[in-house]
Amino acid sequence: MLHGCSSRLLISNPQYLYLPKLSYPSNFSGWVSITSHHNRTQIKAGHFCSTHNEIFDFFDHLLRQCTTIQQSKQIHAQTVLTYAYRSAFLAARLVSVYARFGLLQDARKVFETTPVECNSNLLLWNSILRANVTHGEYDESLRVYLRMRKLGVGADGFTFPLVVRACAMTGDSEICRNVHTHVLQMGFGHHLHVVNELMGMYGKLGRMEDARRLFDRMTVKSLISWNTIISGYSLNYDCDSAFEVFHQMEAEELEPSSVTWTALLSSHARCGQNEKVLQLYGFMRKRGIGSTAEALAVVISVLGVCDEGEVFHGYAIKGGFGNYSFVKNSLICMYGQHGAIEDAENLFSEMSSKNIVSLNALISSYAESGLCDEAYAIFSQLEKSDGYPMVRPNVISWSAVISGFASKGRGEESLELFRRMQLAEMMANSVTISSVLSVCAELSALRLGREIHGHVVRAIMDSNILVGNGLINMYTKCGSLKEGDLVFKKIDGRDSISWNSMISGYGMHGLGENALYTFEEMIKAGYKPDEVTFVAVLSACSHAGLVAQGRKLFDQMVREFKIKPQMEHYACMVDLLGRAGFLQEASDTVKNMPMEPNACVWGALLNSCRMYKNTDVAEETASRIFSLHSETFGSYMLLSDIYAASGRWEDSAKVRFSAKTEGLKKSPGQSWIEVKKKVYMFTAGNALQTDMEEVYRILQDLRLQMKIESHVPDKLVFFAF
Numbered sequence: 001m002l003h004g005c006s007s008r009l010l011i012s013n014p015q016y017l018y019l020p021k022l023s024y025p026s027n028f029s030g031w032v033s034i035t036s037h038h039n040r041t042q043i044k045a046g047h048f049c050s051t052h053n054e055i056f057d058f059f060d061h062l063l064r065q066c067t068t069i070q071q072s073k074q075i076h077a078q079t080v081l082t083y084a085y086r087s088a089f090l091a092a093r094l095v096s097v098y099a100r101f102g103l104l105q106d107a108r109k110v111f112e113t114t115p116v117e118c119n120s121n122l123l124l125w126n127s128i129l130r131a132n133v134t135h136g137e138y139d140e141s142l143r144v145y146l147r148m149r150k151l152g153v154g155a156d157g158f159t160f161p162l163v164v165r166a167c168a169m170t171g172d173s174e175i176c177r178n179v180h181t182h183v184l185q186m187g188f189g190h191h192l193h194v195v196n197e198l199m200g201m202y203g204k205l206g207r208m209e210d211a212r213r214l215f216d217r218m219t220v221k222s223l224i225s226w227n228t229i230i231s232g233y234s235l236n237y238d239c240d241s242a243f244e245v246f247h248q249m250e251a252e253e254l255e256p257s258s259v260t261w262t263a264l265l266s267s268h269a270r271c272g273q274n275e276k277v278l279q280l281y282g283f284m285r286k287r288g289i290g291s292t293a294e295a296l297a298v299v300i301s302v303l304g305v306c307d308e309g310e311v312f313h314g315y316a317i318k319g320g321f322g323n324y325s326f327v328k329n330s331l332i333c334m335y336g337q338h339g340a341i342e343d344a345e346n347l348f349s350e351m352s353s354k355n356i357v358s359l360n361a362l363i364s365s366y367a368e369s370g371l372c373d374e375a376y377a378i379f380s381q382l383e384k385s386d387g388y389p390m391v392r393p394n395v396i397s398w399s400a401v402i403s404g405f406a407s408k409g410r411g412e413e414s415l416e417l418f419r420r421m422q423l424a425e426m427m428a429n430s431v432t433i434s435s436v437l438s439v440c441a442e443l444s445a446l447r448l449g450r451e452i453h454g455h456v457v458r459a460i461m462d463s464n465i466l467v468g469n470g471l472i473n474m475y476t477k478c479g480s481l482k483e484g485d486l487v488f489k490k491i492d493g494r495d496s497i498s499w500n501s502m503i504s505g506y507g508m509h510g511l512g513e514n515a516l517y518t519f520e521e522m523i524k525a526g527y528k529p530d531e532v533t534f535v536a537v538l539s540a541c542s543h544a545g546l547v548a549q550g551r552k553l554f555d556q557m558v559r560e561f562k563i564k565p566q567m568e569h570y571a572c573m574v575d576l577l578g579r580a581g582f583l584q585e586a587s588d589t590v591k592n593m594p595m596e597p598n599a600c601v602w603g604a605l606l607n608s609c610r611m612y613k614n615t616d617v618a619e620e621t622a623s624r625i626f627s628l629h630s631e632t633f634g635s636y637m638l639l640s641d642i643y644a645a646s647g648r649w650e651d652s653a654k655v656r657f658s659a660k661t662e663g664l665k666k667s668p669g670q671s672w673i674e675v676k677k678k679v680y681m682f683t684a685g686n687a688l689q690t691d692m693e694e695v696y697r698i699l700q701d702l703r704l705q706m707k708i709e710s711h712v713p714d715k716l717v718f719f720a721f
Contacts, residue, residue, distance in 0.1 A: 064093075072097045076110075088114065088121035095124070099131035107131045125153055129162045141166035142175060149182075160188055161197040168201035171427060173460045176201055196224050203232025206430065206464035208241070209492055227259050234267030237430070237466045238493050239276075242267035258292045265298045271495070274302035293321040297330035309334045325351070329361040336365020356382075360396045367404025372413075375404050395429050403435040411439040415448070427459070430466040437470035441477040449474040453487075462490070469497045476505025481514075496530055504536040512544025519553075531563055538572035542579060550576045571601045578608025 066072045076094055091114040098107035111128045118124055125148050132141040145163045148155070155163070160183055167176045180198060188194045195214055202211035215221070215229045226249050233242035246264050249256060256264075261284045268276045281299050285291065296316055303309045313331055321327045328347055335344040344365040351358055359382060366375035379401045382393040398421045405414035418436045421428060428436075433456060440449035453471055456462050462471075468491040475484030488494070488502050499522040506515035519537045522529060529537075534557045541550035554573055557563045570593050577586035586605055590597050 066097055069101050069103065072101065088118035088124045091118060092121070092124045092127040095127040095131055099127075099134060102135070104131060104135050104137065119151060120153060122154060122156060122159065126156075126158045126162070129159065129166075133162050133166055136169075138166040138169040142170065145179075155182070155186055155188075157188060157191050157193060160186075160191070160194045164194065164197040164201050168197075168204040171205065173205060176205060190219060192218075192220060192222055192225070196222070196228050199225070199228045199232060203228070203235050206236055206461050206467075208232055208236050208238065209463065212241075223254070223257055223260070226254065227257070227263055230260060230263040230267065234263050234270060236464055237267075237270050238495065239267040239271040239273060240495060241493060256289075258289055258295065261289055262292065262295045262298060265295055269298050269302045277302045291315075291319060293324040293327050296321055297324075297327050300327070300330040300334050303334055309338065325353075325355070325358060329358050332358070332361040333364050333368070336362075337368040339369050341365065341369055341371065354391075356391050356394055356397070359391065360394070360400060363397060364400045364404075367400050367407075370404075370408055372401075372404045372408055372410060375401050393426075395426055395432065398426055399429060399432040399435065402432055406435045406439045409442075411443050414439045415445075428455075430461060430464045433461065434466050434470040437467075437474045441474040444478050446475075446478040446480060449478060463492065465491065465493060465495055465498070469495075469501055472498060472501040472505065476501065476508065479509065481505060481509060481511070494525075494527075496527060496533065499527055500530075500532050500536050503533065503540060507536055507540025507543055510543050512540045512546045512549075515540035515544075516546070516549060529557075529561060529563075531566060531569070534563065535568045535572060538569060538576065542572055542576040545580055547576060547580045547582070567595065567598055567601065570597070571604050574601055575604040575608070578605055579611065583608055 066075065072094075091110055094110045095107045098104070098110065107128065108131075111124065114124060125144070129141055129144055132138070132144060141162065145159075145166070148159075160179075163179055164176075164183075167179050183189060183191075183194055183198065195218055199211045199214050202208065202214070211229060211232050215225065218225060226245065230242045230245050233239070233245065242264055246256065246260070249260070261280070265277050265280055265284075268274075268280065277299060281295065284295070293316075296312065296319070300309060300312050300316070303312065309331070316322050316324075316327050316331070328351060332344045332347050335341070335347070344362065348354070348358060348362050359378065363375045363378050366372070366378065379393060379397055382391060382397060385392070398417065402414050402417050402421070405411070405417065415436065418428070418432070421432070433452065436452060437449060440446070440452065449471075453462075456467055456471070461467050468487060471487045472484050475481070475487060484502065484505055488498060491498055499518065503515045503518050503522075506512070506518060515537055519529070519533070522533070534553065537553055538550055541547070541553065550573065554565070554569065557569070558565065570589065574586045574589055577583075577589065583605075586608060590601055590605055593601070
């Protein structure tokens with residue numbers, strides 16, 4: 001059908017085709033006419049008894065030289081005129097070219113209009129899969145994959161990595177399992193690139209035990225394999241496992257790349273081990289690994305003071321990384337975290353193109369600085385597309401605002417945003433869930449916490465360490481220690497935060513023996529206790545009156561674990577000794593501290609004086625607190641109560657008057673109750689809330705009923721009014 005025909009390059013609006021330094025295959029037996037006109041080139045292609053392969057090779061050669069959309073469309077028109085479009089190979093090339101230029105709809109039209117006889121060509125299917133995955137159309141990619149399977153088209157080592165990547169991004173665990181099963185059925189269970197993608201997929205799903213199982217079974221591992229497993233642990237806040245794999249990599253005499261180092265840095269940054277990040281970055285530079293923009297962005301994100309940030313900002317500019325968007329985004333977050341909002345805003349305004357990542361950086365900056373309303377204002381603009389067309393809030397946007405409200409004690413607003421997020425069908429990530437669980441813990445909203453736990457299980461996020469730790473914290477603070485312990489025992493890769501949360505939970509409820517047992521189990525399991533661990537276990541001893549054990553632990557912390565006692569540890573010891581009646585020893589501990597005691601340490605001693613009505617030590621302690629110009633109203637009240645208990649009413653009144661003169665106010669007592677998915681807050685001294693009128697009306701009815709039945713209401717009933 002193609003024999004003996006010739007054709008011009010024709011489209012509905014013929015224009016010249018510009019192909020600089022055009023060449024064509026030497027084996028092409030047809031002819032090509034190239035006519036120059038005003039620095040443009042017009043081609044006419046024809047063939048004399050050429051084979052199908054020759055004409056296909058010619059057009060493939062032209063398509064590979066395309067540098068503009070115009071060229072690709074004109075060559076496409078020529079393939080239609082010469083019937084070359086019936087080649088699955090050329091159709092696949094056209095799909096790739098259109099996808100490269102961002103014309104996904106054109107790529108799909110080429111795929112859909114390809115003759116039926118091309119349906120069995122795997123190259124064509126792989127090209128449309130790659131086009132969809134590259135442009136973030138993951139759901140469409142999976143639809144293409146399902147269509148392949150329905151038509152009986154096989155899959156190869158190029159198909160599965162694309163499909164697995166799409167699965168990972170959609171987060172549909174059922175489809176992920178089905179694809180993995182198909183991988184095994186097709187015999188690609190040991191294919192290097194396929195297994196690498198499977199590990200990455202399970203990492204994104206939070207199922208690191210499955211990812212590690214795949215990694216350990218690999219007979220051949222590439223550098224990408226090692227980087228993928230370390231990145232997976234990083235993504236799931238497991239820096240200990242990431243460090244373990246890193247050491248294993250070195251033990252096998254493999255040289256970590258800059259990507260490996262960046263993943264390791266990121267894992268420790270996510271776990272809040274900021275000093276370790278800086279230490280690792282120093283090791284990386286000493287080994288001669290050049291700093292990359294990605295590594296620099298991670299380091300900037302953990303800097304403790306703004307001055308250090310400015311130094312690294314200078315490094316970024318000198319190293320040529322100043323215009324990298326993710327470096328700027330990291331700088332915006334850093335400045336915002338340290339309250340330098342003006343610097344963050346200036347960096348943001350300097351950015352020529354503002355994408356969702358840069359907008360999220362600004363939202364996070366406001367949230368970190370406590371400017372929740374400003375963060376919410378930017379978020380609202382994204383929701384409405386006001387000022388930022390074509391940009392919509394993603395899970396990071398939602399999480400930043402929710403976390404911001406949660407960290408500033410605005411729990412109700414945080415929960416309301418989470419409900420809106422669910423209504424918007426936005427899938428929450430581990431950071432979102434962790435923030436909401438912290439709100440449930442602070443509000444003692446146990447029922448809501450259980451609902452979120454159910455959501456976590458359904459979304460297969462219960463193996464995520466950040467979520468698991470959040471659940472432990474929520475259950476223990478809500479008083480459900482049994483459920484907290486069940487969650488704790490189900491976590492496979494426990495970290496120090498898991499152990500610390502459980503120890504702290506027992507201590508908070510006076511179960512000192514349980515806290516000590518958990519502490520001992522932690523050491524037996526090979527975990528090294530840190531400063532936070534000892535604060536938790538010493539506090540537990542204090543609440544349970546375990547003086548001997550507390551003294552032993554303090555000594556063990558210094559001698560065995562080489563941890564230098566901080567202010568919090570001394571405060572715990574003073575509280576422990578003072579509560580047990582060892583006021584002199586507690587006072588001596590304060591006097592012998594290597595640093596100047598703060599208001600918390602003196603406050604612990606003053607509280608012990610109140611318990612044992614020791615006026616002499618109390619007066620000296622109170623004078624120390626007042627000399628610190630502490631704004632804590634509680635210290636004044638403690639001293640006032642001590643005087644009152646000793647019958648020194650005039651002195652008690654003077655202390656209260658002094659507190660008022662200083663402008664100090666007592667934080668009102670609060671309590672919460674959750675009814676019909678709404679949290680109601682009761683604050684001492686506040687006027688009636690409109691929502692609570694019905695509650696008070698019922699209380700009035702109950703009071704009248706008690707009178708009718710000859711019951712005299714006690715002071716608690718009157719207090720309710």
